[in-house]
Amino acid sequence: MKVKIKHIIIIALATFMLASCNSYEKLTYLQDIEETGTSSVFEKNKPGYQIQAGDLLYVQIITENQEINQLFNPFTSQASSQNLRAESMFYTSYLVNDSGYIEMPLLEEIFVSGLNIDQVQDSIKQRAYRFLKNPQVIAKLASFKFTVLGEVKAPGVKQVTANQVNIMEALAYGGDISYNGNRKKILLLRQSDQGTQTYRLNLAKGNIIDSEMYYIMPNDIIYVEPLKSTLFREQASDYVFVISALSSTLTAVALILNLMK
Numbered sequence: 001m002k003v004k005i006k007h008i009i010i011i012a013l014a015t016f017m018l019a020s021c022n023s024y025e026k027l028t029y030l031q032d033i034e035e036t037g038t039s040s041v042f043e044k045n046k047p048g049y050q051i052q053a054g055d056l057l058y059v060q061i062i063t064e065n066q067e068i069n070q071l072f073n074p075f076t077s078q079a080s081s082q083n084l085r086a087e088s089m090f091y092t093s094y095l096v097n098d099s100g101y102i103e104m105p106l107l108e109e110i111f112v113s114g115l116n117i118d119q120v121q122d123s124i125k126q127r128a129y130r131f132l133k134n135p136q137v138i139a140k141l142a143s144f145k146f147t148v149l150g151e152v153k154a155p156g157v158k159q160v161t162a163n164q165v166n167i168m169e170a171l172a173y174g175g176d177i178s179y180n181g182n183r184k185k186i187l188l189l190r191q192s193d194q195g196t197q198t199y200r201l202n203l204a205k206g207n208i209i210d211s212e213m214y215y216i217m218p219n220d221i222i223y224v225e226p227l228k229s230t231l232f233r234e235q236a237s238d239y240v241f242v243i244s245a246l247s248s249t250l251t252a253v254a255l256i257l258n259l260m261k
Contacts, residue, residue, distance in 0.1 A: 074092060
């Protein structure tokens with residue numbers, strides 16, 4: 001009897017240890033990443049973003065003429081705090097229309113679709129030189145919008161004022177992946193002028209850091225798939241509910257039949 005109990009305890013401990021190892025692999029990011037210290041770094045591999053229809057561009061034009069400055073930057077002097085500056089950037093930005101143009105006062109329509117932000121700035125500057133004396137031009141995306149869906153704690157559309165966002169930060173904006181999320185299967189949908197591109201990311205691998213997919217792009221959609229065990233638990237819960245309901249019904253029917261005898 002004691003031998004059987006000993007065997008049961010050993011099996012239980014082994015099962016617990018295997019389950020713990022399995023949980024570690026499921027819940028840990030960048031499991032095989034190397035420690036660089038100060039001797040080396042992971043190279044930054046960020047693809048350039050090309051402006052698309054629907055983007056908001058913040059453009060600031062500064063000249064020696066204060067009236068011209070007020071025309072292009074009506075709320076700049078009032079935006080003293082960071083929140084007010086962010087809000088003024090959003091509401092004074094120029095929408096890229098479906099044809100790929102922005103329309104600015106005095107400068108009229110400027111084509112920006114397919115250009116990166118530096119090219120946009122140069123294009124606006126060239127146009128500004130036709131009408132203004134020694135203009136200084138600053139152009140940037142007014143906001144960085146992306147969507148996080150699936151097994152995260154706070155899914156939804158996220159809009160931030162950062163110039164760049166990596167995949168870890170994007171998931172942090174979504175409250176991080178939940179216990180039920182699969183860190184090895186992240187689906188990323190990326191919009192382009194040609195259509196939608198799809199990628200699969202494995203955040204358990206350290207090589208994600210020096211890949212092109214480490215930095216997300218504006219308008220990306222990030223979907224975290226559930227673990228198979230999550231689906232199994234959900235289905236098992238449904239089956240248990242059905243069985244429990246049937247059992248209760250059969251018990252009630254048997255009780256009624258007994259009373260009718």
